[in-house]
Amino acid sequence: MTSSTTTENMTGLQSAAADWASDQRTFKNVPWGKAMMWIFLLSDTFIFACFLIGYMALRIGATEPWPASSEIFALSMGGQPVPLLLIAIMTFILITSSGTMVMAVNFGYRKDRKKTALLLLITALLGASFVGMQAFEWTKLIVEEGVRPWSNPFGAAQFGSTFFMITGFHGVHVSVGVLFLLIVGRKVWRGEYDNQTRGFFTSRKGNYEIVETMGLYWHFVDLVWVFIFAFFYLW
Amino acid sequence: MASETVVIPPAELPEVELYHAKSWITKYVFSQDAKVIAIQYSGTAVLIGLVGLVLSWLMRLQLGFPETFSFIDESEYLQYVTLHGMIMVVYLLTALFLGGFGNYMIPLMVGARDMVFPYANMLSFWIYLLSVLILVASFFVPGGPTGAGWTLYPPQAITSGTPGSDGGIILMLVSLVFFIIGFTMGGLNYAVTVLQARARGMTLMMMPLTVWGIFVATILALFAFPALLVASIMMLFDRILDTSFFIPMIYEMGEVIPREGGSPVLFQHLFWFFGHPEVYIVALPAFGIVSDVISTHARKAIFGYRMMVWAIIAIGGLSFIVWAHHMYVSGMNPYFGFFFATTTLIIAIPTALKLYNWTLTLWKGNIHMTVPMLWCIAFIVTFLNGGVTGLFLGNVSVDVPLSDTMFVVAHFHMVMGVAPIFVIFAAIYHWFPLATGKMLNNAMGQFHFWVTFVGAYLIYFPMHYLGFVGVPRRYYEIGETTFVPPSAADLNAFITIMVLIVGFAQVVFIYNLLTSIFSGKKSEVNPWKATTLEWQTSEFPPGHGNFGDELPVVYRWAYEYGAPENVDDYVPQNIHPDKVARKPIAE
Numbered sequence: 001m002t003s004s005t006t007t008e009n010m011t012g013l014q015s016a017a018a019d020w021a022s023d024q025r026t027f028k029n030v031p032w033g034k035a036m037m038w039i040f041l042l043s044d045t046f047i048f049a050c051f052l053i054g055y056m057a058l059r060i061g062a063t064e065p066w067p068a069s070s071e072i073f074a075l076s077m078g079g080q081p082v083p084l085l086l087i088a089i090m091t092f093i094l095i096t097s098s099g100t101m102v103m104a105v106n107f108g109y110r111k112d113r114k115k116t117a118l119l120l121l122i123t124a125l126l127g128a129s130f131v132g133m134q135a136f137e138w139t140k141l142i143v144e145e146g147v148r149p150w151s152n153p154f155g156a157a158q159f160g161s162t163f164f165m166i167t168g169f170h171g172v173h174v175s176v177g178v179l180f181l182l183i184v185g186r187k188v189w190r191g192e193y194d195n196q197t198r199g200f201f202t203s204r205k206g207n208y209e210i211v212e213t214m215g216l217y218w219h220f221v222d223l224v225w226v227f228i229f230a231f232f233y234l235w
Numbered sequence: 236m237a238s239e240t241v242v243i244p245p246a247e248l249p250e251v252e253l254y255h256a257k258s259w260i261t262k263y264v265f266s267q268d269a270k271v272i273a274i275q276y277s278g279t280a281v282l283i284g285l286v287g288l289v290l291s292w293l294m295r296l297q298l299g300f301p302e303t304f305s306f307i308d309e310s311e312y313l314q315y316v317t318l319h320g321m322i323m324v325v326y327l328l329t330a331l332f333l334g335g336f337g338n339y340m341i342p343l344m345v346g347a348r349d350m351v352f353p354y355a356n357m358l359s360f361w362i363y364l365l366s367v368l369i370l371v372a373s374f375f376v377p378g379g380p381t382g383a384g385w386t387l388y389p390p391q392a393i394t395s396g397t398p399g400s401d402g403g404i405i406l407m408l409v410s411l412v413f414f415i416i417g418f419t420m421g422g423l424n425y426a427v428t429v430l431q432a433r434a435r436g437m438t439l440m441m442m443p444l445t446v447w448g449i450f451v452a453t454i455l456a457l458f459a460f461p462a463l464l465v466a467s468i469m470m471l472f473d474r475i476l477d478t479s480f481f482i483p484m485i486y487e488m489g490e491v492i493p494r495e496g497g498s499p500v501l502f503q504h505l506f507w508f509f510g511h512p513e514v515y516i517v518a519l520p521a522f523g524i525v526s527d528v529i530s531t532h533a534r535k536a537i538f539g540y541r542m543m544v545w546a547i548i549a550i551g552g553l554s555f556i557v558w559a560h561h562m563y564v565s566g567m568n569p570y571f572g573f574f575f576a577t578t579t580l581i582i583a584i585p586t587a588l589k590l591y592n593w594t595l596t597l598w599k600g601n602i603h604m605t606v607p608m609l610w611c612i613a614f615i616v617t618f619l620n621g622g623v624t625g626l627f628l629g630n631v632s633v634d635v636p637l638s639d640t641m642f643v644v645a646h647f648h649m650v651m652g653v654a655p656i657f658v659i660f661a662a663i664y665h666w667f668p669l670a671t672g673k674m675l676n677n678a679m680g681q682f683h684f685w686v687t688f689v690g691a692y693l694i695y696f697p698m699h700y701l702g703f704v705g706v707p708r709r710y711y712e713i714g715e716t717t718f719v720p721p722s723a724a725d726l727n728a729f730i731t732i733m734v735l736i737v738g739f740a741q742v743v744f745i746y747n748l749l750t751s752i753f754s755g756k757k758s759e760v761n762p763w764k765a766t767t768l769e770w771q772t773s774e775f776p777p778g779h780g781n782f783g784d785e786l787p788v789v790y791r792w793a794y795e796y797g798a799p800e801n802v803d804d805y806v807p808q809n810i811h812p813d814k815v816a817r818k819p820i821a822e
Contacts, residue, residue: 024434032351057498
């Protein structure tokens with residue numbers, strides 16, 4: 001304990017613990033921002049988990065019938081209701097945006113300024129179109145179907161409450177993501193990560209690692225959507 | 236030992252660029268220096284804590300002398316109970332331990348220049364201040380602050396008839412949401428600083444236990460506060476949008492309200508999924524601080540350092556699977572009680588381990604009965620007392636008759652009220668010289684300690700008895716019952732007088748703080764002869780950037796006190812082994 005321990009005579013478990021506890025940094029070569037984002041996302045996971053578990057508890061314990069998801073979320077195409085049509089498109093768009101985000105991160109590593117900025121912009125546009133479609137879906141539910149947070153004509157009031165709350169909370173996440181994608185994209189485009197311009201508030205120099213940190217957040221928002229999709233639209 | 240070669244890896248990161256304040260405002264008001272933010276956090280927490288203290292006096296006046304004070308009516312009494320609890324648990328203890336001590340101690344103790352995200356750290360404080368102001372604003376809205384009890388159980392928290400169900404509950408919930416946002420910004424800073432910004436040689440197992448305690452508590456808070464956030468948002472919608480997350484079919488004023496299907500037990504699960512880890516969010520930093528202060532003032536290495544670390548981690552993990560022991564009488568499935576009673580009693584193992592290790596640290600130590608040491612010993616005794624009554628309440632069959640009695644009040648005040656507050660006092664007396672360069676007045680410190688320590692026992696020991704005879708908690712007045720003997724009223728009056736005496740001692744403490752800042756005796760550098768890095772800074776008190784030109788390099792753990800092979804009584808963490816004077820080895 002009085003001096004630094006040598007790692008030669010350790011068993012596998014001990015050396016694993018020693019690696020975790022090693023000096024200066026627990027996660028080698030992980031920048032501060034990326035470590036922060038991982039921990040934040042773990043915390044955010046607890047938020048969405050609480051929301052979804054609360055939703056499940058309310059749905060299981062509902063005293064009135066729960067609206068059938070295959071009908072209430074259906075779009076009418078040529079007089080025929082097509083279940084899950086809109087939501088399939090929304091999901092496809094969001095998953096595609098994850099793909100463009102990965103490419104942006106890839107070009108960010110190569111410090112390819114223009115391609116990174118372009119891909120960030122595409123990701124932001126895909127995200128914005130997702131939010132736009134969500135607004136369309138909300139409008140349809142509110143105006144045409146008469147679903148409100150406090151009541152709806154189909155049965156349990158908790159359907160509207162949980163749906164608007166959870167998809168709304170997710171929509172806010174996507175919108176914030178779009179905003180930051182645009183900010184990061186603008187910085188990349190202007191070359192602020194190449195010529196080490198100092199940030200506005202923090203006066204720290206930025207670098208391309210932020211693109212990857214941004215990507216972590218974006219993939220997380222996508223992953224959460226998969227769960228919301230499963231629990232709201234497929235249950 | 237002296238011939239041993241020490242290999243310290245080279246620095247992995249270049250020197251961090253600090254934000255240098257350009258004006259008085261950016262240096263002291265909108266400061267990005269963790270030490271200034273810590274003082275801002277602590278000051279705000281203490282101020283709002285004083286409000287909570289005064290509320291407890293008003294509560295006790297009513298309980299001790301019912302039908303005497305016409306300015307306290309039933310609604311106001313419930314509002315005092317609610318706001319006292321909420322302020323003390325969240326806005327004082329959580330903010331002071333993590334925002335205050337976390338900000339001050341983490342960068343200094345791990346050998347960093349500052350927190351890793353100083354700007355977010357600054358925002359964290361200002362959002363915390365905003366949440367405090369929103370909370371205070373609830374005193375001034377029509378209907379006053381919420382009187383739903385600090386647990387804010389629905390449906391009564393938002394149905395009419397409960398005090399503060401107009402605006403008070405809305406402001407309470409909004410304030411909590413802001414508190415959580417603000418805390419998350421700070422908490423990410425504390426966690427990443429501990430994980431990724433330590434000095435050369437500072438492995439996790441070289442860290443002082445203070446940092447371990449605050450670090451694990453931060454992780455707990457980052458994973459527990461989300462449940463409270465979700466519960467707050469849902470209840471806010473129940474109150475504002477007439478949703479029915481937590482509202483079942485109930486009668487209000489003789490009529491069925493047009494809501495049904497909600498689950499009040501869901502709120503309790505969410506609340507206590509936050510609420511139980513919250514106990515350890517407060518307790519773990521206290522555990523850590525008490526370990527360091529005891530070791531320093533007993534001039535002896537902490538007993539079983541590794542076990543202390545693992546106990547902190549084990550308690551942190553277990554704290555997430557015990558929450559429903561707060562809900563034995565809530566109407567949840569009784570089989571759950573068996574599971575949660577088991578996990579609850581398992582927590583006694585790592586906590587008992589810590590208590591033994593503190594005691595064994597004191598054993599044959601060179602104990603200096605300084606004021607910080609007195610507070611620490613008081614903590615050990617008080618935490619043991621509070622923990623033992625926890626065994627009663629953790630068992631379902633014993634808990635059911637004791638639920639919602641004064642016994643519960645006495646238990647949690649001992650274990651998470653008085654005990655952590657004792658550690659806060661220990662920490663303030665211990666680190667005041669570091670922050671200000673002045674010593675606190677010793678005579679006033681001794682007075683403050685003895686009155687508070689003896690007084691706390693005179694307040695809470697009788698309260699256990701009141702609970703045993705069946706005096707319920709949160710009641711405006713007991714009146715005449717068949718089962719509560721008249722002597723309970725005398726006991727209540729006695730407790731109230733003790734509360735006021737202990738309250739006076741806190742005024743002495745505040746006076747001591749304020750006068751010592753300006754006219755206290757100047758502290759020598761490292762007055763307690765401590766080994767940890769915060770006392771080894773180039774400037775004293777530490778300046779901007781903490782360590783001057785060169786960051787420290789850590790060669791040993793934080794507990795090199797009274798080692799028999801050393802000439803000196805203590806060896807700081809950053810002294811190179813070649814420069815440590817060793818005793819000649821006897822042949």
